[in-house]
Amino acid sequence: xxxxxxxxxxxxxxxxxxxxxxxxxxxxxxxxxxxxxxxxxxxxxxxxxxxxxxxxxxxxxxxxxxxxxxxxxxxxxxxxxxxxxxxxxxxxxxxxxxxxxxxxxxxxxxxxxxxxxxxxxxxxxxxxxxxxxxxxxxxxxxxxxxxxxxxxxxxxxxxxxxxxxxxxxxxxxxxxxxxxxxxxxxxxxx
Amino acid sequence: xxxxxxxxxxxxxxxxxxxxxxxxxxxxxxxxxxxxxxxxxxxxxxxxxxxxxxxxxxxxxxxxxxxxxxxxxxxxxxxxxxxxxxxxxxxxxxxxxxxxxxxxxxxxxxxxxxxxxxxxxxxxxxxxxxxxxxxxxxxxxxxxxxxxxxxxxxxxxxxxxxxxxxxxxxxxxxxxxxxxxxxxxxxxxxxxxxxxxxxxxxxxxxxxxxxxxxxxxxxxxxxxxxxxxxxxxxxxxxxxxxxxxxxxxxxxxxxxxxxxxxxxxxxxx
Numbered sequence: 508x509x510x511x512x513x514x515x516x517x518x519x520x521x522x523x524x525x526x527x528x529x530x531x532x533x534x535x536x537x538x539x540x541x542x543x544x545x546x547x548x549x550x551x552x553x554x555x556x557x558x559x560x561x562x563x564x565x566x567x568x569x570x571x572x573x574x575x576x577x578x579x580x581x582x583x584x585x586x587x588x589x590x591x592x593x594x595x596x597x598x599x600x601x602x603x604x605x606x607x608x609x610x611x612x613x614x615x616x617x618x619x620x621x622x623x624x625x626x627x628x629x630x631x632x633x634x635x636x637x638x639x640x641x642x643x644x645x646x647x648x649x650x651x652x653x654x655x656x657x658x659x660x661x662x663x664x665x666x667x668x669x670x671x672x673x674x675x676x677x678x679x680x681x682x683x684x685x686x687x688x689x690x691x692x693x694x695x696x697x
Numbered sequence: 698x699x700x701x702x703x704x705x706x707x708x709x710x711x712x713x714x715x716x717x718x719x720x721x722x723x724x725x726x727x728x729x730x731x732x733x734x735x736x737x738x739x740x741x742x743x744x745x746x747x748x749x750x751x752x753x754x755x756x757x758x759x760x761x762x763x764x765x766x767x768x769x770x771x772x773x774x775x776x777x778x779x780x781x782x783x784x785x786x787x788x789x790x791x792x793x794x795x796x797x798x799x800x801x802x803x804x805x806x807x808x809x810x811x812x813x814x815x816x817x818x819x820x821x822x823x824x825x826x827x828x829x830x831x832x833x834x835x836x837x838x839x840x841x842x843x844x845x846x847x848x849x850x851x852x853x854x855x856x857x858x859x860x861x862x863x864x865x866x867x868x869x870x871x872x873x874x875x876x877x878x879x880x881x882x883x884x885x886x887x888x889x890x891x892x893x894x895x896x897x898x899x900x901x902x903x904x905x906x907x908x909x910x911x912x913x914x915x916x917x918x919x920x921x922x923x924x925x926x927x928x929x930x931x932x933x934x935x936x937x938x939x940x941x942x943x944x945x946x947x948x949x950x951x952x953x954x955x956x957x958x959x960x961x962x963x964x965x966x
Contacts, residue, residue, distance in 0.1 A: 521755030524839070527745050534741055539733045548734050556744045563751040628730040636731070651728055672716055679719035 511575040518566055530559055533576070536653065537583050543648050544587050546637050554590055558583045580655070580663045584645055591641060635685040643678030646671050773817050773847065781810040785855050789862060799863040799870060800878035805914050807856045807879055808886030812910070814848030815894050816903045841956060849887070856883070873934045881937035882917065884944040886910050891951035 509517075509528065517525030537558055542551035561582050569578060636644050645664055649655040657675075661668045788806045791797045818841065856879065864870055893906040924933065 518752060521753045523749055523752050526748060526752050530745050530748065531741065534744070535733075535735055538735060542733045543731060548736070552736050552740060552744075556747055559744055559748055560751060563748045567753065629732060632728070632731040651723070652731075676716045676719060679716070679723050682723065683719065 512571060515566060515569060515571070515575065518563070526563060533579055534559070537579060540580070540583055540648055540653060541587060543633075543636060543652060544644060545590070546633055550590070554583075554586050558586050561586065574659075574662075577655075577659055577662050580649065580653070581665075584649075584663055587645075588641065631686060635682050638685065639678050639681060642666075643674045643681070646674040647678045647682070650675060773844065774820070777813060777817050778851070780813055781851065781855060784809050785859060788859050792863065792867070799867065800874055801918060803856065803859065803875070803879040804882050804918065805911070806859075807852070807883045808890065808910060809907075810852040810855055811848060811887050812890050812903050812906050814844070814852070815890055815906065816900055817848065818844055818894070819898070819900045819902070842952070845952065876941075877921070877933050877937045881941040881944070882914065884941045884948070885913070888944040888947040888951060889913070891948060891955060895951055895954050 509525070511529065511532075514525045514529040514532075518529065534555065538551055538555045541554045541558070542548060545551050545554065558579070562579055565582075569575070636647065639647065642664070646660055649660045649663060650657070655663065657668050657671050660671045664671065666674075784806055788802050791802050792799055860870060860875070860879070889909055890902075890906040893909065894902040896902070897905060921933070
């Protein structure tokens with residue numbers, strides 16, 4: 508199996524096929540990060556495409572011997588940050604707020620499906636991670652879903668290791684509170 | 698957000714302990730529950746297509762076009778070439794020693810090399826390793842098309858050689874009969890082979906396609922003989938031409954479909 512470095516060299520030489528192999532190798536990891544970060548499959552698809560286009564445009568400047576995976580995650584993290592600062596995000600957030608309002612309204616009319624939906628562990632985790640500040644959710648997703656070490660997360664996010672530890676500590680504390688509260692609510696509703 | 702920072706080694710240690718403690722507690726929340734809905738292979742392919750214009754142009758030395766005689770690149774096993782030569786010899790033997798009808802020989806044997814070629818397509822995909830290395834130079838789809846092209850050219854060359862031998866050492870073959878017994882059935886057989894390969898997508902498609910072909914060919918021979926016996930054979934070349942045209946359209950569709958889902962290298966989860 509060709510290494511990342513071999514594939515990058517082939518891409519620099521103009522190989523479409525090597526680009527295809529390298530993209531397929533990392534596509535799902537990057538998509539999963541962005542999906543968990545944005546909680547929206549359409550946004551995740553579009554942002555993943557942006558990440559890979561940025562990757563291919565910048566690949567001539569990628570230094571040989573560098574860690575490609577960390578470099579790609581850095582692009583993904585920056586892409587998500589840009590998205591949260593963008594007008595597109597504000598529009599989506601407004602729609603989500605409306606949808607949330609509509610869901611809550613529907614739930615007051617018909618409480619049973621709402622409680623049932625609330626019970627879903629996936630939804631709880633998704634919602635809890637979504638509510639975290641951006642820097643904390645970044646650190647948590649990279650550590651627990653992508654197995655990056657604290658040193659690597661620091662490289663990817665451009666922060667120092669102590670800051671990453673602090674973000675993880677604060678983020679985990681908040682998640683513990685939020686998920687613990689949800690579990691408590693579940694027990695009460697049962 | 699808390700602004701508290703570690704100010705001494707003791708503080709740093711206590712914060713690390715706190716992180717480890719939280720880490721352990723966090724494990725109880727089933728992280729794997731946050732599953733991801735991945736896009737389809739077609740959607741990933743669209744992203745790859747969107748990236749293509751950004752890949753640098755290959756330099757002139759590397760942009761040499763694929764030369765058909767560089768057959769070693771396709772990794773087709775020598776057994777494939779040999780097996781098909783044996784079929785060619787079998788055709789000659791049937792004709793020479795058993796004085797079988799050359800048209801029927803052409804009808805039954807001509808698509809066999811193509812079917813065996815399908816075996817080569819899937820063998821390459823299943824073994825994958827060498828092809829994977831090659832796929833840095835050529836994509837899976839390029840290799841698929843080139844293999845199909847090489848196999849088809851070899852198949853047609855063998856058929857033409859057989860026709861040549863029949864004409865030189867026997868009675869000349871009629872062009873209209875060649876269309877009925879060879880050209881049209883050959884194109885139909887190729888379309889059947891590709892359709893079966895699309896459905897089964899592994900080496901089992903080869904025996905399946907062969908069985909289907911033998912059944913169709915035998916039915917075809919029986920019907921043609923009956924029509925010839927009752928003098929209804931005049932419209933046969935036109936029907937054969939029509940069937941060949943339809944089969945060619947069908948082949949193009951099947952190749953497009955086969956290309957779509959054909960990969961040596963799956964996207965990683």
